[in-house]
Amino acid sequence: MPEQKYRNEKEEKQEKEEKARDEKDEKSQEEKWRRDPLGRVIFGLIVIAVGVLLLLASQDKIAWDIWWAYFLIALGGIFVFEALVRSIMPAYRRPVFGKLIAGIVLIAIGAFNIYGLVSWWPLIIIGVGVFILFSALFRVRK
Numbered sequence: 001m002p003e004q005k006y007r008n009e010k011e012e013k014q015e016k017e018e019k020a021r022d023e024k025d026e027k028s029q030e031e032k033w034r035r036d037p038l039g040r041v042i043f044g045l046i047v048i049a050v051g052v053l054l055l056l057a058s059q060d061k062i063a064w065d066i067w068w069a070y071f072l073i074a075l076g077g078i079f080v081f082e083a084l085v086r087s088i089m090p091a092y093r094r095p096v097f098g099k100l101i102a103g104i105v106l107i108a109i110g111a112f113n114i115y116g117l118v119s120w121w122p123l124i125i126i127g128v129g130v131f132i133l134f135s136a137l138f139r140v141r142k
Contacts, residue, residue, distance in 0.1 A: 069111075073106070079102050
């Protein structure tokens with residue numbers, strides 16, 4: 001009997017520890033989102049971009065059949081903006097390389113669909129040069 005009582009106490013203690021750990025993880029995730037308002041700013045910028053593009057399309061400033069290409073450019077620009085803000089401001093610092101590449105790719109896809117590759121090929125060379133410049137400036141030293 002004493003062994004069973006000891007096991008039950010041990011199991012109860014483990015359950016309490018797991019429950020406390022789960023609650024702590026939930027609180028830390030919630031606090032993380034509360035402390036990082038940049039995610040809400042980015043979402044707000046995306047909503048504004050969609051609204052502006054739909055307004056421009058409804059006023060025939062841009063064609064309805066390619067408004068999505070403009071959206072890709074805007075979304076890519078927002079991703080690049082977020083990557084730059086996160087890399088510059090220590091309070092919001094997180095890994096940004098993936099977001100930066102995604103932004104550049106979205107901008108390129110949107111621009112190629114609007115203007116075509118023929119008029120944009122020099123910008124590819126410029127983009128490679130800018131990438132080399134930034135990688136040299138922000139390289140982590142050991």
